[in-house]
Amino acid sequence: MAKSKFEYVRDFEADDTCLPHCWVVVRLDGRNFHRFAEKHNFAKPNDSRALQLMTKCAQTVMEELEDIVIAYGQSDEYSFVFRRKSNWFKRRASKFMTLVASQFASSYVFYWRDYFEDQPLLYPPGFDGRVVLYPSNQTLKDYLSWRQADCKWHSVTVQVKLPNLYINATDLIQGHINNLYNTVFWALVQQSGLTPVQAQERLKGTLAGDKNEILFSQFHINYNDEPQMYRKGTVLVWQKVDEVRTQEVRLPVEMEGQRMTVTRTRTRPVPLHSDLIGDAFWKEHPDILSGEN
Ligand SMILES: Nc1nc2c(ncn2[C@@H]2O[C@H](COP(=O)(O)OP(=O)(O)OP(=O)(O)O)[C@@H](O)[C@H]2O)c(=O)[nH]1
Ligand SMILES: [Mg+2]
Numbered sequence: 001m002a003k004s005k006f007e008y009v010r011d012f013e014a015d016d017t018c019l020p021h022c023w024v025v026v027r028l029d030g031r032n033f034h035r036f037a038e039k040h041n042f043a044k045p046n047d048s049r050a051l052q053l054m055t056k057c058a059q060t061v062m063e064e065l066e067d068i069v070i071a072y073g074q075s076d077e078y079s080f081v082f083r084r085k086s087n088w089f090k091r092r093a094s095k096f097m098t099l100v101a102s103q104f105a106s107s108y109v110f111y112w113r114d115y116f117e118d119q120p121l122l123y124p125p126g127f128d129g130r131v132v133l134y135p136s137n138q139t140l141k142d143y144l145s146w147r148q149a150d151c152k153w154h155s156v157t158v159q160v161k162l163p164n165l166y167i168n169a170t171d172l173i174q175g176h177i178n179n180l181y182n183t184v185f186w187a188l189v190q191q192s193g194l195t196p197v198q199a200q201e202r203l204k205g206t207l208a209g210d211k212n213e214i215l216f217s218q219f220h221i222n223y224n225d226e227p228q229m230y231r232k233g234t235v236l237v238w239q240k241v242d243e244v245r246t247q248e249v250r251l252p253v254e255m256e257g258q259r260m261t262v263t264r265t266r267t268r269p270v271p272l273h274s275d276l277i278g279d280a281f282w283k284e285h286p287d288i289l290s291g292e293n
């Protein structure tokens, strides 16, 4: 067929092929989730329903799309790592990013009711996406460590956005304000009725041990029992799992129509709350970074 005279406009499309051999990371982040969390009554500082829904969406992304070897999520964000040699959509960044974002967002709405039974979805949430390339295993590991180190910060933002609350910069820099800080902070505000400023005053200058002591003696909370999910975020890795299901199976004529329990081994994205900072995780899962990646 002869080319139309309009064909030349194709040349305006920019080439966004991801550099070969690099890890391709797509990170999504909820748009204005500070507001979204408020409107949907998320528990503070961590809402397990919200975190589990995020993980369900990330599992769907991994199952539906190609070549994702690991994902990591915390707060309102998830990162997806495509294998180095992936040639999915000829490595076009826009394809990776838009397919991840749209699959994730539609899953968020689709599965909402399964996690928020009594809380209607009030408006459609959105997610922004970006693509970042990492040229070596070390830079990829450092990227994931960076996101995990950030895990403790998300609840800081919950606080920073409260009106009239001043946060001491030294505390921030030294990491004194973290998930432990927030757990005590919110226990003081929500359970003891302190104002945010009073709670902040109460915690000024306290060390980790002091905060643990307040939690334990005043609120009977053992911080170490707090779910790992809150502190470490969620890593999704492919693992073999046995799935048991009841189904019709082909049987001799006399037994036709009977249902039987069948166990199948499937490879699924399984959530872990492991430490990605340090070598232990990578030694336990050597195949993620090596192999035919
Ligand atoms: N209460 C509560 N809030 C959460 C939880 N997870 C995330 N959030 C909220 O989501 C926000 C995520 O932070 P950001 O992604 O930096 O900010 P954002 O408001 O989403 O704004 P943009 O990402 O810039 O659009 C946090 O500051 C919290 O307000 C949760 O488990 N509980
Ligand atoms: Mg956000």
Ligand SMILES: [Mg+2]
Pocket: 029, 030, 075, 076, 077
């Ligand atoms: Mg965020």
